[in-house]
Amino acid sequence: MENNKAPVLEVTGLGIDFGGLTAVDNFSLSVYPGEIRGLIGPNGAGKTTVFNMLTKVYEPSRGSIIFDGKDTSKMDVVAMNRAGIARTFQNIRLFSKMTVLDNVKAGMNGRITYGNVAAILRLPGFRKQEKEIKESSMELLKIFGLEESAGLMAGNLPYGAQRRLEMARAMATDPKLLLLDEPAAGMNPQETEELMDMVRSIRDRFGIAILLIEHDMQLVMGICERITVLNYGMILSEGTPSEIQNDPQVIKAYLGD
Amino acid sequence: MKKRSPAVLSFSIVIVLYIIFEVLLKTGNLSSLMISLLIPVCCYMTAAIGLNLNVGISGELNLGQAGFMSIGAFTGICVSGVLASVTGNGVVRLVIAILCGMVIAALFGILIGIPTLKLSGDYLAIVTLAFGEIIKSLVTNMYLGFDVSGLHFSFVQNNVTLEPGGKMLLNGAMGATSTEKIASFTAGAVLVLISLAVVYNLMDSKSGRAIMAARDNRIAASSIGINVTGVKMLAFVTSAALAGAAGALYGLNFSTLVPSKFDFNLSIMILVYVVLGGLGNMTGTIIATTLLVVLPQVLRSLSEYRMLIYAVVLIAIMLITNNEKLKTDFAKTKLVERFRLRRDKGGAGHGE
Ligand SMILES: Nc1ncnc2c1ncn2[C@@H]1O[C@H](COP(=O)(O)OP(=O)(O)OP(=O)(O)O)[C@@H](O)[C@H]1O
Ligand SMILES: [Mg+2]
Numbered sequence: 001m002e003n004n005k006a007p008v009l010e011v012t013g014l015g016i017d018f019g020g021l022t023a024v025d026n027f028s029l030s031v032y033p034g035e036i037r038g039l040i041g042p043n044g045a046g047k048t049t050v051f052n053m054l055t056k057v058y059e060p061s062r063g064s065i066i067f068d069g070k071d072t073s074k075m076d077v078v079a080m081n082r083a084g085i086a087r088t089f090q091n092i093r094l095f096s097k098m099t100v101l102d103n104v105k106a107g108m109n110g111r112i113t114y115g116n117v118a119a120i121l122r123l124p125g126f127r128k129q130e131k132e133i134k135e136s137s138m139e140l141l142k143i144f145g146l147e148e149s150a151g152l153m154a155g156n157l158p159y160g161a162q163r164r165l166e167m168a169r170a171m172a173t174d175p176k177l178l179l180l181d182e183p184a185a186g187m188n189p190q191e192t193e194e195l196m197d198m199v200r201s202i203r204d205r206f207g208i209a210i211l212l213i214e215h216d217m218q219l220v221m222g223i224c225e226r227i228t229v230l231n232y233g234m235i236l237s238e239g240t241p242s243e244i245q246n247d248p249q250v251i252k253a254y255l256g257d
Numbered sequence: 258m259k260k261r262s263p264a265v266l267s268f269s270i271v272i273v274l275y276i277i278f279e280v281l282l283k284t285g286n287l288s289s290l291m292i293s294l295l296i297p298v299c300c301y302m303t304a305a306i307g308l309n310l311n312v313g314i315s316g317e318l319n320l321g322q323a324g325f326m327s328i329g330a331f332t333g334i335c336v337s338g339v340l341a342s343v344t345g346n347g348v349v350r351l352v353i354a355i356l357c358g359m360v361i362a363a364l365f366g367i368l369i370g371i372p373t374l375k376l377s378g379d380y381l382a383i384v385t386l387a388f389g390e391i392i393k394s395l396v397t398n399m400y401l402g403f404d405v406s407g408l409h410f411s412f413v414q415n416n417v418t419l420e421p422g423g424k425m426l427l428n429g430a431m432g433a434t435s436t437e438k439i440a441s442f443t444a445g446a447v448l449v450l451i452s453l454a455v456v457y458n459l460m461d462s463k464s465g466r467a468i469m470a471a472r473d474n475r476i477a478a479s480s481i482g483i484n485v486t487g488v489k490m491l492a493f494v495t496s497a498a499l500a501g502a503a504g505a506l507y508g509l510n511f512s513t514l515v516p517s518k519f520d521f522n523l524s525i526m527i528l529v530y531v532v533l534g535g536l537g538n539m540t541g542t543i544i545a546t547t548l549l550v551v552l553p554q555v556l557r558s559l560s561e562y563r564m565l566i567y568a569v570v571l572i573a574i575m576l577i578t579n580n581e582k583l584k585t586d587f588a589k590t591k592l593v594e595r596f597r598l599r600r601d602k603g604g605a606g607h608g609e
């Protein structure tokens with residue numbers, strides 16, 4: 001796979017300092033289209049910080065991010081999403097006072113072309129696009145098992161469903177790369193199992209690359225083709241699940257000395 | 258279908274109120290005091306509907322709505338005054354004056370919004386508070402006259418000398434004097450209905466979803482490609498434009514209007530209509546505005562009990578429109594339940 005395709009994401013020497021503290025340093029990573037890549041590491045290793053740099057929530061102090069062949073150094077959060085990176089958040093960030101359906105519809109704003117005047121006057125172009133948006137949103141909700149909850153307030157959903165809604169909303173932006181920050185956190189084993197199937201099926205269906213942070217080792221080892229291990233802000237190891245499982249350094253970092 | 262019902266309810270309330278008061282007016286059953294309130298109520302309502310978009314839907318506190326009304330009012334008065342030499346048709350002048358008031362207020366909105374809305378936090382509240390006061394002082398020092406040779410303007414001191422037949426449009430602290438009253442109750446009702454249509458249709462569209470998303474979670478909104486500053490700007494400028502339109506109608510309802518009419522108290526009063534009616538709840542805004550303007554006048558006859566009743570009504574409105582618990586309890590009562598069941602059966606096919 002890696003030999004005949006250009007990587008969708010190519011990160012080299014990425015680093016960030018918070019005051020005197022270097023949270024992440026010399027982080028390099030290539031993710032290929034259609035790949036499911038894992039990013040693991042102990043608490044505070046800098047995993048979420050990497051996501052925040054990849055989406056420009058934090059401006060990296062050094063290093064480069066090439067996405068889809070384009071240099072992203074001048075891009076902000078909005079531009080990164082428009083370029084094709086979508087994400088979920090470790091501490092869920094839904095639009096809690098909006099309905100489940102509207103959360104997903106909001107993710108589709110980028111593909112809507114009608115203007116405000118057309119919306120205020122309810123012109124045919126507005127009606128047509130709104131109908132299409134509603135249909136594609138319902139389709140996405142179905143994939144994530146949320147179609148029954150379409151009319152509920154997002155903030156009132158159970159925890160597991162909120163995590164799935166965040167994924168649906170991210171997918172609504174039609175990304176090339178999806179970043180998932182601990183998607184299975186707080187889910188029971190059965191929900192986690194279903195989540196793994198969902199992650200695989202959206203990869204197959206949309207052909208996107210997925211980079212996911214997860215503490216649930218069964219999930220990570222089960223669905224990731226390759227895994228990067230982060231410790232104290234630096235890459236400790238990289239390889240296939242079986243290579244990672246047998247790496248003495250990784251075992252040491254996880255179990256402590 | 259279900260989603261549009263609050264809009265239908267709002268429109269119905271406004272139309273019914275309009276018909277009732279228009280009939281009372283035409284049949285001579287309104288006191289002169291009530292008659293004098295008809296147009297101002299429409300103006301406050303329009304400004305409050307706009308403000309609810311800004312404060313309720315977009316979640317930004319705005320303490321300067323009176324400033325935008327002031328801009329609309331004095332722009333409208335000047336435009337109407339100048340147009341008087343071109344056309345005697347009051348309706349045409351009124352429409353043009355309202356449009357001009359709206360555009361100028363919106364321009365000031367853009368000017369204030371650009372530096373302020375980039376920042377998160379309560380900056381807009383502080384800036385709009387100052388803005389309201391600044392506009393009041395500016396207008397208090399403006400002198401504008403119009404005669405055959407055109408417009409004459411001076412600031413701080415009145416240096417305007419006019420040819421015979423000319424007239425002063427702005428007179429410093431005295432504001433506008435001898436304005437021709439071309440506002441009408443019908444125009445007010447139409448303005449309210451248009452503002453409702455604009456706000457409801459905007460809310461139920463791409464921009465409305467983006468505005469609410471940016472309110473609920475700024476970072477998540479930008480992570481799905483929403484330009485947070487841009488959509489907050491849209492809500493703020495629309496709110497300013499509606500206040501400008503409301504101000505123009507207001508200004509053309511009085512033969513004299515002083516700049517100090519549009520002070521901080523007025524901004525707060527309109528904010529109270531919005532908050533009591535419920536943030537994001539346009540129907541609530543309409544009801545709160547109507548009750549809170551009309552009630553004190555109606556209660557006048559009850560003299561000493563007046564403020565007591567007023568306070569009780571204030572609290573009642575707040576509880577009913579803002580309290581989630583009360584709303585759900587109310588919805589749970591058998592009567593409502595039964596009504597809903599019947600309606601759902603009748604309206605099969607609309608189900609979610
Ligand atoms: N905005 C910030 N300011 C200062 N320090 C920060 C900031 N964001 C992250 N850090 C620090 O960077 C380090 C890495 O944090 P990060 O949240 O990326 O860890 P993580 O690997 O995601 O951990 P967890 O598994 O607990 O989610 C921590 O020491 C954290 O305190
Ligand atoms: Mg984290």
